[in-house]
Amino acid sequence: ETEIKLANNTNKKIRGMALPRTCINLSRLTSTSDKICMRLSSFASTQTAKEKWDLLSAVCLERKPVIARNLLPIEKEVLSMAQKMEYRLSLKSDHEIQLEKDRERQERIKQGDADDSDMDQASLNSAQDFEDASVEELSKFPFADRITEADKEKDQKSLDRMLDRHLLLVVRQKLGTSSVWILPQGQRQEGETMRQAAERVLAESFDGKVQSRFLGNAPCGFYKYKYPKHIREQDGNSIGAKVFFFKAHVTSDSPLKKGSCIEDFAWLGRDELDSYLPEKYRKSVTEFLIDED
Amino acid sequence: MFKQMLSHFVKAQSRQFSPCLVKSQKPDYFNSIYPVESYTGILNIQLKSYDFTVLERFSSFVHRISENIGVDVLDVWATPSKAIDVVTFQKNSHIQQDKYHLKEYERNVQIDSIPASLLSVLMEVIHTSLPESVKLSIHSHEHQYDEIRFVPDLELKALRQELDEITSAKNK
Numbered sequence: 001e002t003e004i005k006l007a008n009n010t011n012k013k014i015r016g017m018a019l020p021r022t023c024i025n026l027s028r029l030t031s032t033s034d035k036i037c038m039r040l041s042s043f044a045s046t047q048t049a050k051e052k053w054d055l056l057s058a059v060c061l062e063r064k065p066v067i068a069r070n071l072l073p074i075e076k077e078v079l080s081m082a083q084k085m086e087y088r089l090s091l092k093s094d095h096e097i098q099l100e101k102d103r104e105r106q107e108r109i110k111q112g113d114a115d116d117s118d119m120d121q122a123s124l125n126s127a128q129d130f131e132d133a134s135v136e137e138l139s140k141f142p143f144a145d146r147i148t149e150a151d152k153e154k155d156q157k158s159l160d161r162m163l164d165r166h167l168l169l170v171v172r173q174k175l176g177t178s179s180v181w182i183l184p185q186g187q188r189q190e191g192e193t194m195r196q197a198a199e200r201v202l203a204e205s206f207d208g209k210v211q212s213r214f215l216g217n218a219p220c221g222f223y224k225y226k227y228p229k230h231i232r233e234q235d236g237n238s239i240g241a242k243v244f245f246f247k248a249h250v251t252s253d254s255p256l257k258k259g260s261c262i263e264d265f266a267w268l269g270r271d272e273l274d275s276y277l278p279e280k281y282r283k284s285v286t287e288f289l290i291d292e293d
Numbered sequence: 294m295f296k297q298m299l300s301h302f303v304k305a306q307s308r309q310f311s312p313c314l315v316k317s318q319k320p321d322y323f324n325s326i327y328p329v330e331s332y333t334g335i336l337n338i339q340l341k342s343y344d345f346t347v348l349e350r351f352s353s354f355v356h357r358i359s360e361n362i363g364v365d366v367l368d369v370w371a372t373p374s375k376a377i378d379v380v381t382f383q384k385n386s387h388i389q390q391d392k393y394h395l396k397e398y399e400r401n402v403q404i405d406s407i408p409a410s411l412l413s414v415l416m417e418v419i420h421t422s423l424p425e426s427v428k429l430s431i432h433s434h435e436h437q438y439d440e441i442r443f444v445p446d447l448e449l450k451a452l453r454q455e456l457d458e459i460t461s462a463k464n465k
Contacts, residue, residue, distance in 0.1 A: 065421075215417060216409055216416075290418075
């Protein structure tokens, strides 16, 4: 519509003069160029406006299970079956052969067929005695409790809790104005790799060295969030933060002391994460944590 | 005004067409900014335990998992076991109370050129699924680990020593 109007206008205005062909052609083109301009303005804004994101590394520090989990009923059945098969398919051990020989010797002595060598052998410690002594020693052995004092007191700062499960380190940090329970995180500084940043974050969060082993240089997870509007809109500020998680295992039992960068910390089991971590964050984090049924 | 519109239109057209040009020929700098995956060399997953049955089952589990995850498994072998004698004494005396004979068995799974990011996943999985009494060690392969597998040929050694003695006696 606009195309025709323009053409008519130009024709009306300059009726007397001969319009150059290029002008008429251009008038047709203006409408299409308007459309292109409108399409490209949105295209240009996404291409040229460079979004600035802060790069953060976070540490996923875990204490691995210390003791094995209790077996499920089906696992118990499979184990007993496997043990039976193993027993059937295996050859006799030295101890079992000795037991048999002793029994045969006892039989011969009873029936009066004993040799001199038999009488000599019978006086030594028999295999049966050894077995009895071993069984008695096992029954006297004091096994440690599976449920420790820390479990009973529900001390979330102790590493002795929940020995058969994973414990994840969660800290309370101040982000902006509010404090949230998150995995320890910090911004990458100039000249650092992301993993070095993660190690620094861990060192700064706690007093004294945290004995840990990082699993490789590649991050295991990712989470991004935007800053509130009033911060975003200030010139030179980033739009948000991109957090890369790095996995680590804690290698010592010694309790941690809180550093200055964090307000509080806790070692949490998988079920307790729900009540501490924010919803969306927890979804990203549980993506890279090993499942526990 | 028409001139402005024309220049604007030409610029707009060129912007619209330029992404198509980039798609067909990637610029050289693209290779350097594309993330480079680093591959490790030959690694040995060494499993040690006093319990033979558990160790065997677990080594086959590790082998199966490594294959399923897409890793090149070169070799799975058993190293000769170590016999360990433990002697307990009665309190404050030299009188032997108990003597224990233990055997430490060993299994190795050798993997080759695993991407570093996948290695951390594999390590995590193996560590978490370790059964009781099994010790895990993941290290790069060295010549000494091959040497341990072979029983030294004492006869050959003795013969060589004799030969050395004869030659040295001749030289004198």
